[in-house]
Amino acid sequence: MSLRQFCDALLSLGMQDAVNLDGGGSSRLYAAGRCVNRPTGERVIANVIAAWEEQDLSRQSIVCVDAGHGVQTAGKRSPDGSYLEHEFNLDVARRLRTHLERCGAAVVMTREDENDVSLAQRCRISNESGADVFVSVHTNAASGGWSDAQGWSAHIIARGAGAEKLAECIRARAVPMLGCVDRGVKVDNFQVLRDTDCPAVLIEHGFHTNRAEVEKLKTAQYRELCALSDARGVADYLGLAWKEPAGTASGTGVQATATRRQAVYDAQGREESGRYIDAGDRCTLGAVTAQLLIEVEYPTASGTRRAYVKSLEAFKR
Numbered sequence: 395m396s397l398r399q400f401c402d403a404l405l406s407l408g409m410q411d412a413v414n415l416d417g418g419g420s421s422r423l424y425a426a427g428r429c430v431n432r433p434t435g436e437r438v439i440a441n442v443i444a445a446w447e448e449q450d451l452s453r454q455s456i457v458c459v460d461a462g463h464g465v466q467t468a469g470k471r472s473p474d475g476s477y478l479e480h481e482f483n484l485d486v487a488r489r490l491r492t493h494l495e496r497c498g499a500a501v502v503m504t505r506e507d508e509n510d511v512s513l514a515q516r517c518r519i520s521n522e523s524g525a526d527v528f529v530s531v532h533t534n535a536a537s538g539g540w541s542d543a544q545g546w547s548a549h550i551i552a553r554g555a556g557a558e559k560l561a562e563c564i565r566a567r568a569v570p571m572l573g574c575v576d577r578g579v580k581v582d583n584f585q586v587l588r589d590t591d592c593p594a595v596l597i598e599h600g601f602h603t604n605r606a607e608v609e610k611l612k613t614a615q616y617r618e619l620c621a622l623s624d625a626r627g628v629a630d631y632l633g634l635a636w637k638e639p640a641g642t643a644s645g646t647g648v649q650a651t652a653t654r655r656q657a658v659y660d661a662q663g664r665e666e667s668g669r670y671i672d673a674g675d676r677c678t679l680g681a682v683t684a685q686l687l688i689e690v691e692y693p694t695a696s697g698t699r700r701a702y703v704k705s706l707e708a709f710k711r
């Protein structure tokens with residue numbers, strides 16, 4: 395793993411400020427002014443630094459992401475067979491999960507592979523997880539082969555409640571971001587909308603029976619926009635602070651880029667005793683639950699060094 399990939403991994407875990415690594419056993423990790431690891435040597439080298447914002451896990455929002463039909467559901471494909479809806483659904487669902495988790499939500503998936511999960515089971519997964527919202531990812535079809543029908547729509551069980559607000563939040567993001575025809579929010583008696591306890595929405599991201607639209611639906615770029623617009627809408631509804639993906643040069647992404655530069659700078663092997671970033675009260679190690687097991691290589695004046703981060707759990711107080 396390169397340093398850049400490592401920084402991306404840490405940023406995706408919610409780290410905010412900097413990482414500076416040295417594989418030596420006397421390296422010390424500080425947070426809020428306290429040494430929080432168990433160095434093997436007496437020599438103080440404050441050159442392993444991680445700082446991130448505290449998350450209140452007791453109030454973490456739960457999103458159930460449903461990747462629609464699986465491979466066994468017949469007929470969900472473009473008329474020429476070059477596009478399979480189950481593949482789009484899972485791809486966008488996974489992208490959606492990544493964006494939501496980055497913004498602090500816990501995500502429960504109804505399926506992780508291509509196999510179908512029954513409608514009843516999807517509702518059960520959502521309800522048992524205590525999900526705050528349910529989002530089902532689909533693309534639409536007109537009957538009878540290729541068609542001019544096109545555009546984005548959201549489907550809810552009834553108007554006037556949380557589901558409609560959720561759908562309108564996503565719609566407000568999706569239509570401008572995708573530049574698609576807006577078919578609006580519609581009421582439908584679908585089982586996943588009816589039998590889920592939380593506000594639930596089913597998104598049709600376009601028609602795979604429209605020749606122009608299906609070409610867009612096949613591309614990674616458009617799928618990413620679909621996932622981003624869904625995630626932004628869900629974040630708006632849940633009141634989650636939006637975090638741009640690492641390396642994105644817009645909005646708060648500027649901060650993420652700066653953070654990564656800082657991390658790269660600190661990992662160049664500069665020997666500045668006691669130089670570390672202490673974000674004071676913002677450093678809370680106890681709230682971190684993510685596991686990390688990675689190896690990092692980085693250049694120094696004397697060659698290449700390796701650093702090994704075993705697990706964030708090991709850094710807890």
Ligand SMILES: [Zn+2]
Nearest residue numbers: 462463532533
């Ligand atoms: Zn579908």
